[in-house]
Amino acid sequence: MGDKTKTSWPEVEGLPAAAAKHKILADRPDVHVVVLPVGSVVTADYDIKRVRVFVNRAGNVAQVPKVG
Secondary structure: OOOOOOOEOHHHOOOEHHHHHHHHHHHOOOOEEEEEEOOOOOOOOOOOOEEEEEEOOOOEEOOOOEEO
């Protein structure tokens, strides 16, 4: 990955999931965004084309989404 390839989105923390997904895909249309509730059980594999967005009960981003 080059230096300009974005791998995390601290600016979307606290935003609604749909807005966060839109921003991530605007920056990186090549990734697959997966929205999950905080505390979800996920696989341990690393995927450079996946961004997991963990949301709280209100549907807002609870932690910084990142590639993996």
